[in-house]
Amino acid sequence: MSNLATISDQAKPRLPRGVHLKHDETRGEWLLLAPERVLKTNPIAVEILKRCDGTATLSEIVDDLAAKFNAERDRVDADVKALLSELAAKRMVDL
Amino acid sequence: MNALETTPTPIAAPVGILAELTHRCPLGCPYCSNPIELEQRAGELETHDWMRVFSEAAAIGILHAHLSGGEPAARRDLVEIVAHCKKVGLYTNLITSGIGLTQERLKQLADAGLDHVQLSIQDAAPESADRIAGYKGAFARKMDVAKWVNEAGLPLTVNAVIHRANIARAGRMVEFAVELGARRVEIAHTQYYVWALVNRKALMPSRAQVDKAVAEVEALRETYAGKIVIDHVIPDYYARYPKACMGGWAKRTLNVNPHGKVLPCHAAETIPGLEFWNVRDHSLGDIWFNAPAFNAFRGTEWMREPCRSCPRKTVDFGGCRCQALALTGDARNADPICHLSPHHDKVSEIAATFDEVDENVPASDYNYRMLKTQVPA
Numbered sequence: 001m002s003n004l005a006t007i008s009d010q011a012k013p014r015l016p017r018g019v020h021l022k023h024d025e026t027r028g029e030w031l032l033l034a035p036e037r038v039l040k041t042n043p044i045a046v047e048i049l050k051r052c053d054g055t056a057t058l059s060e061i062v063d064d065l066a067a068k069f070n071a072e073r074d075r076v077d078a079d080v081k082a083l084l085s086e087l088a089a090k091r092m093v094d095l
Numbered sequence: 096m097n098a099l100e101t102t103p104t105p106i107a108a109p110v111g112i113l114a115e116l117t118h119r120c121p122l123g124c125p126y127c128s129n130p131i132e133l134e135q136r137a138g139e140l141e142t143h144d145w146m147r148v149f150s151e152a153a154a155i156g157i158l159h160a161h162l163s164g165g166e167p168a169a170r171r172d173l174v175e176i177v178a179h180c181k182k183v184g185l186y187t188n189l190i191t192s193g194i195g196l197t198q199e200r201l202k203q204l205a206d207a208g209l210d211h212v213q214l215s216i217q218d219a220a221p222e223s224a225d226r227i228a229g230y231k232g233a234f235a236r237k238m239d240v241a242k243w244v245n246e247a248g249l250p251l252t253v254n255a256v257i258h259r260a261n262i263a264r265a266g267r268m269v270e271f272a273v274e275l276g277a278r279r280v281e282i283a284h285t286q287y288y289v290w291a292l293v294n295r296k297a298l299m300p301s302r303a304q305v306d307k308a309v310a311e312v313e314a315l316r317e318t319y320a321g322k323i324v325i326d327h328v329i330p331d332y333y334a335r336y337p338k339a340c341m342g343g344w345a346k347r348t349l350n351v352n353p354h355g356k357v358l359p360c361h362a363a364e365t366i367p368g369l370e371f372w373n374v375r376d377h378s379l380g381d382i383w384f385n386a387p388a389f390n391a392f393r394g395t396e397w398m399r400e401p402c403r404s405c406p407r408k409t410v411d412f413g414g415c416r417c418q419a420l421a422l423t424g425d426a427r428n429a430d431p432i433c434h435l436s437p438h439h440d441k442v443s444e445i446a447a448t449f450d451e452v453d454e455n456v457p458a459s460d461y462n463y464r465m466l467k468t469q470v471p472a
Contacts, residue, residue, distance in 0.1 A: 018211045018250035026156030
């Protein structure tokens with residue numbers, strides 16, 4: 001698995017072509033679709049992934065989430081890096 | 096019987112549709128998943144039929160549309176079909192041999208919203224690859240196609256079916272996929288149904304070859320972590336438990352054949368007595384929930400022992416119905432791959448006959464897949 005320390009705060013994460021975040025009407029849930037993969041996505045992950053537009057830096061994403069949800073920045077930072085490193089290992093996020 | 100009524104488990108929506116747009120294909124791979132009785136061009140669904148099928152698929156909750164064949168590029172309306180899938184919100188995956196694609200056509204497909212390309216390679220060694228495909232020049236063409244896929248900005252998966260003639264290069268195929276720019280590779284050991292069952296004698300490797308190849312590919316997971324995703328389908332003839340075939344019969348996906356017949360899996364037509372419905376007569380939703388073939392082995396009620404009382408019955412669903420039929424003569428039996436099956440010794444006997452084989456397979460040993468009557472492409 002990728003090391004959390006390897007994700008730079010200046011990385012601009014994005015969903016690569018072929019990976020979509022989609023709200024599925026039939027099942028009433030958010031899903032991350034990739035080649036031969038469907039991942040159920042919890043509300044926190046949805047908020048993170050919606051911000052992975054290839055423009056915002058990781059540090060900006062963390063600031064934004066911490067402010068919006070009035071949460072401790074270190075905690076948010078750890079959550080975001082954990083999710084993105086897991087998805088990067090599956091090649092579902094580009095860093 | 097229990098006096099209490101059991102609440103039937105609701106049937107979940109399907110997640111994937113495998114659309115066999117045509118059975119026409121320039122290649123003749125001896126392990127092809129298409130049926131022995133290939134459907135002719137005459138009678139293939141028209142563009143508007145497929146569009147309706149994909150609209151219905153999206154409406155009942157299908158997420159992934161796998162555009163397959165035969166060779167889907169043999170359909171002149173492929174770009175139109177992809178555009179329609181995109182419009183109705185389906186994730187589109189093109190499963191192709193690459194033959195029939197041009198750089199221009201790939202650009203059109205990318206512009207139409209294609210999400211992903213899965214390109215087959217028969218071997219990492221060109222001559223062997225062309226011999227397996229039964230098509231001279233296929234390998235070279237595939238190298239061009241991989242390049243065009245990358246240039247069109249489309250994500251690429253390389254798919255390799257493993258058998259005796261290429262098993263020595265199973266690990267090499269992973270490296271080769273990386274070199275071709277793939278983000279994902281499928282190393283899939285041959286499953287012995289239909290064409291592969293006909294060709295089993297020429298395809299099946301020895302236990303020693305399998306063990307070596309599997310270990311080689313598994314070791315590469317770490318080497319290429321974060322670089323390429325490896326999906327590894329290991330051969331079941333040497334397993335203790337069967338695979339959860341299709342993730343359970345009529346549980347996750349459906350196949351539509353070129354003439355509109357809807358099947359729970361590729362090989363379902365090998366099972367006698369099943370009644371399949373056609374998209375010409377029924378909506379896809381009606382078929383998924385009500386077609387007799389879909390309900391024949393859905394859930395666990397149809398099971399016999401040793402499956403019926405087995406704690407794994409909702410893990411592997413009794414394995415594969417088609418394999419149970421092919422090897423035990425009855426589709427309701429446990430898949431004999433399972434060591435608990437009373438027929439398991441048949442599998443071990445078959446496997447044991449391959450103890451001494453090596454990787455050299457004369458081409459004349461293959462029964463290449465082909466349409467009964469050759470139709471011009």
